[in-house]
Amino acid sequence: MDLDTVKERAGPREFGPADEMPREYREAATRMIQFHANSEIMGAYIERPFIRQAPSLDRKLAVSAQVQDEVGHGQLLYRAAEELGIKTREEMLDELASGEGKFLNCFHYPLDDWYELPMIMFFVDGAAMRRQATLKRTSWEPYAHAIDKICFEEGFHIKHGEDILRTIATGSRRDRQRLQEAFEKWWPRILQFFGPTDDDSTHGGFAMDVGLKTMSNDDLRNAFLNAYVPKAEKYGLELPEYPRVEYHEDDDYYEVYEEDLDWDEFFTVAKNEHPTGAGQIDKRRRTQAAVEWVRDAIESPDSTGISPAAADD
Amino acid sequence: MTLEGPDDLSDRERAAVEAELRCLGDDEFVTAERYTEWQVRGPTLEADIAVANIAQDELGHARLWYDLLEAFGHDQVDLIWERDPADFRHATLAERPYETGDWADPVLRGYLYDTYERLRVEALSESAYAPIADRVEKVLGEEEYHREHAHNWLERLCEDADGRRRVQAALDRLFPHALTLFARTDREEAVVDTGVRPVPLSELRREWRNVVTPFLGSLGLEVPVADHEALLPAARGRDGDHTDAWESLYNEFTFTYEQLGRDSAPALMPEPGEADADV
Numbered sequence: 001m002d003l004d005t006v007k008e009r010a011g012p013r014e015f016g017p018a019d020e021m022p023r024e025y026r027e028a029a030t031r032m033i034q035f036h037a038n039s040e041i042m043g044a045y046i047e048r049p050f051i052r053q054a055p056s057l058d059r060k061l062a063v064s065a066q067v068q069d070e071v072g073h074g075q076l077l078y079r080a081a082e083e084l085g086i087k088t089r090e091e092m093l094d095e096l097a098s099g100e101g102k103f104l105n106c107f108h109y110p111l112d113d114w115y116e117l118p119m120i121m122f123f124v125d126g127a128a129m130r131r132q133a134t135l136k137r138t139s140w141e142p143y144a145h146a147i148d149k150i151c152f153e154e155g156f157h158i159k160h161g162e163d164i165l166r167t168i169a170t171g172s173r174r175d176r177q178r179l180q181e182a183f184e185k186w187w188p189r190i191l192q193f194f195g196p197t198d199d200d201s202t203h204g205g206f207a208m209d210v211g212l213k214t215m216s217n218d219d220l221r222n223a224f225l226n227a228y229v230p231k232a233e234k235y236g237l238e239l240p241e242y243p244r245v246e247y248h249e250d251d252d253y254y255e256v257y258e259e260d261l262d263w264d265e266f267f268t269v270a271k272n273e274h275p276t277g278a279g280q281i282d283k284r285r286r287t288q289a290a291v292e293w294v295r296d297a298i299e300s301p302d303s304t305g306i307s308p309a310a311a312d313d
Numbered sequence: 314m315t316l317e318g319p320d321d322l323s324d325r326e327r328a329a330v331e332a333e334l335r336c337l338g339d340d341e342f343v344t345a346e347r348y349t350e351w352q353v354r355g356p357t358l359e360a361d362i363a364v365a366n367i368a369q370d371e372l373g374h375a376r377l378w379y380d381l382l383e384a385f386g387h388d389q390v391d392l393i394w395e396r397d398p399a400d401f402r403h404a405t406l407a408e409r410p411y412e413t414g415d416w417a418d419p420v421l422r423g424y425l426y427d428t429y430e431r432l433r434v435e436a437l438s439e440s441a442y443a444p445i446a447d448r449v450e451k452v453l454g455e456e457e458y459h460r461e462h463a464h465n466w467l468e469r470l471c472e473d474a475d476g477r478r479r480v481q482a483a484l485d486r487l488f489p490h491a492l493t494l495f496a497r498t499d500r501e502e503a504v505v506d507t508g509v510r511p512v513p514l515s516e517l518r519r520e521w522r523n524v525v526t527p528f529l530g531s532l533g534l535e536v537p538v539a540d541h542e543a544l545l546p547a548a549r550g551r552d553g554d555h556t557d558a559w560e561s562l563y564n565e566f567t568f569t570y571e572q573l574g575r576d577s578a579p580a581l582m583p584e585p586g587e588a589d590a591d592v
Contacts, residue, residue, distance in 0.1 A: 056394075061376075064349055285412075297475055
């Protein structure tokens with residue numbers, strides 16, 4: 001299929017492994033899905049300490065299940081990306097460990113304590129949900145299929161995140177104060193989740209043209225703010241003075257003052273060069289290297305020849 | 314004679330039931346706590362997901378045994394969150410730390426533990442205390458998958474020379490701690506006499522060694538043959554005496570509870586499946 005035909009036919013779940021897609025499409029789709037899969041893994045990675053630190057059995061079970069779901073989402077997405085025939089799952093996982101693979105800005109910052117957990121489990125997951133919901137209509141069918149399951153499970157995660165937020169927000173004065181501090185620390189990162197406004201990202205336009213993306217970053221950010229600014233207020237959180245966020249009632253539109261946000265940091269993060277993010281990648285690389293012997297053992301010639309992926313099927 | 318609930322128990326029977334439940338609950342809780350360390354650190358994404366499943370099953374079992382203790386006036390706070398670490402009765406096998414990347418450890422530990430758990434819980438199907446006997450089936454149903462998982466992994470690792478070497482190292486290290494699973498509490502005599510668990514630990518240990526020794530031997534591993542008394546580590550767990558690893562683990566899992574100044578550990582009301590995705 002040539003590119004013009006792709007653009008002409010582009011629509012929800014229009015293309016799948018049976019179609020001969022041009023290389024540009026397959027590369028763009030791989031980039032997008034790989035980024036998403038990497039983000040699931042690195043999101044799971046920053047949440048995992050809170051399985052141990054959860055303050056009740058039920059919370060512990062819920063956080064463990066949530067981390068497990070994220071890894072499952074990664075698994076589904078890498079599979080959807082593999083079907084494009086550009087990279088194997090192993091290659092993508094290797095790229096993540098080596099620091100070549102990219103992932104969401106918010107997952108470059110480890111969480112200090114339980115007060116910060118709802119910043120990820122409620123706000124960031126809420127932002128991700130906004131984006132993901134629009135991807136049910138992406139043109140690469142295996143991606144849309146993975147998104148169906150992801151959105152279903154993510155709905156429970158956000159409920160759980162909101163429950164954690166509610167518990168802290170209705171706690172002691174000190175709890176509320178710590179929560180507000182966590183919010184002020186995370187809020188600028190959350191605003192940057194959707195990238196800079198008037199997004200002139202190199203890949204955005206093409207992805208829209210071929211139906212991989214169905215909504216612009218600006219529209220997504222606005223939808224998120226419309227939904228989540230009232231939710232933050234509901235839990236007694238105050239938007240910090242900076243970065244300024246202005247609501248234009250007539251157009252029902254939120255304006256974020258871009259100059260109030262640290263874009264140098266954002267682009268350093270995006271290149272995997274921000275120290276905390278580099279630290280996360282490095283930890284992931286080391287833990288993966290430490291279990292390399294297992295993959296070698298089960299792939300060695302004197303082994304049964306079962307592929308590692310089949311180990312727990 | 315069947316004991317239907319807490320009101321039917323003499324003081325001696327009650328102490329026996331409590332002692333048995335604490336061993337069961339604490340083993341499950343601490344074992345699960347360690348398993349979760351493998352989440353997002355396993356050798357494959359599939360291994361990650363499987364180990365998380367198993368950890369959650371064991372946490373579920375811990376909750377199920379602790380729930381029975383609540384009938385005696387306990388709650389989660391005094392059973393876990395504000396309990397003196399020296400009052401925990403789990404075997405030292407459960408608390409031992411993992412070396413980074415040593416996947417042979419959780420696989421072997423899981424095999425040793427799950428084989429033990431099956432035998433002990435099967436013995437409890439004949440328990441004179443009905444609430445315990447009633448829960449056996451649910452636990453055994455889930456344990457089957459755990460043993461299958463451990464079997465498959467052990468077989469696959471041991472087919473490779475390096476893999477087998479690592480499993481052997483884990484076996485040498487863990488076997489003495491596994492024997493503490495069968496260490497007696499000071500209530501063992503009452504537990505058996507009253508029929509709370511009609512089979513004594515010494516018999517369960519004999520059965521256990523009759524299962525694990527030939528199976529591990531068939532994988533080319535050398536299983537310690539000495540008498541258990543000669544092999545047992547200094548700390549036995551069941552008497553409240555634990556290895557150094559326990560205190561740091563305890564401090565980690567109670568960290569947030571302490572930080573938030575909590576005094577309760579409420580159950581979460583909305584079950585997944587009932588929540589509507591309002592996002």
